[in-house]
Amino acid sequence: MPDSDLSLLVEAARAAGEIGRRHFTSGHRVWEKDDGQGPVTEADLEVDAMLRDRLTGARPGYGWLSEESEDDPERLARACVFVVDPIDGTRAFIEGSKTWAHSLAVVEHGRPVAAVVYLPMLGKLYSAEDGKGARFNDHPIAASPRQSFDGADILAAHPTFNARHWKGGAPVVKRHFRSSLAYRLSLVGEGRFDGMLTLRDSWEWDIAAGALIAAESGARVSDRHGAPIRFNTVERCAKGIVCATPGVHGEILARLAN
Numbered sequence: 001m002p003d004s005d006l007s008l009l010v011e012a013a014r015a016a017g018e019i020g021r022r023h024f025t026s027g028h029r030v031w032e033k034d035d036g037q038g039p040v041t042e043a044d045l046e047v048d049a050m051l052r053d054r055l056t057g058a059r060p061g062y063g064w065l066s067e068e069s070e071d072d073p074e075r076l077a078r079a080c081v082f083v084v085d086p087i088d089g090t091r092a093f094i095e096g097s098k099t100w101a102h103s104l105a106v107v108e109h110g111r112p113v114a115a116v117v118y119l120p121m122l123g124k125l126y127s128a129e130d131g132k133g134a135r136f137n138d139h140p141i142a143a144s145p146r147q148s149f150d151g152a153d154i155l156a157a158h159p160t161f162n163a164r165h166w167k168g169g170a171p172v173v174k175r176h177f178r179s180s181l182a183y184r185l186s187l188v189g190e191g192r193f194d195g196m197l198t199l200r201d202s203w204e205w206d207i208a209a210g211a212l213i214a215a216e217s218g219a220r221v222s223d224r225h226g227a228p229i230r231f232n233t234v235e236r237c238a239k240g241i242v243c244a245t246p247g248v249h250g251e252i253l254a255r256l257a258n
Contacts, residue, residue: 008058009115012116016047020120023046024121043087047086047087052064055082062078064082084103088206089179099119101186102117103205105231126189134217136190146245147245151174152194167255167256184210185241186213195244197244200240208231218245219246225253
């Protein structure tokens with residue numbers, strides 16, 4: 001019997017971690033992408049090449065979408081697609097922070113069905129399967145029970161709470177930050193934070209895996225307008241992302257000045 005998609009992702013993520021750790025501790029070359037898309041390191045590219053070879057070699061019928069690969073529109077015709085960020089949080093990686101992650105998902109007909117977010121320098125592995133719950137280091141996790149947005153612990157960049165984005169002014173919350181969107185989503189799934197949000201358009205490879213982990217933990221996930229997020233799209237991005245416990249999620253959407 002072939003390995004499940006989740007088992008395949010876990011093994012691939014751990015292999016990616018070996019490459020990432022090696023570059024993180026021994027040094028790496030850095031380039032700036034064209035069109036102001038930010039930095040990329042040789043670690044990103046080596047991980048991307050390994051993952052593409054390993055994952056599509058095991059599932060030749062699946063499509064491929066990755067931050068570090070040239071997009072192939074042929075993926076749009078595939079029922080299943082790997083959606084991958086070889087290193088989510090490249091700036092953190094370059095700066096020597098350990099909060100970067102490998103983000104791997106299988107998307108089927110636009111929905112994530114298997115996901116792994118792995119932080120090799122912290123020994124953290126989050127995983128989820130559609131309808132089977134989410135886990136952290138192989139232990140079940142659940143979102144926070146919090147119902148009120150005011151005073152909640154929220155992961156977001158500072159500009160998110162500019163008063164112009166909110167009806168009646170910025171909410172009073174405890175703001176926190178992690179550079180990796182995949183990690184932020186996973187932390188909500190773990191119940192360590194009550195929610196996360198970004199109002200900027202969000203690349204699918206940054207959020208596909210974490211969105212499933214959060215949703216399977218009991219959190220609600222939508223774009224900034226409250227609509228479900230579809231993956232493997234032509235645009236390759238969502239209109240922001242709001243992820244939180246059910247009560248907090250509803251309050252965020254009600255108070256955003258969309």
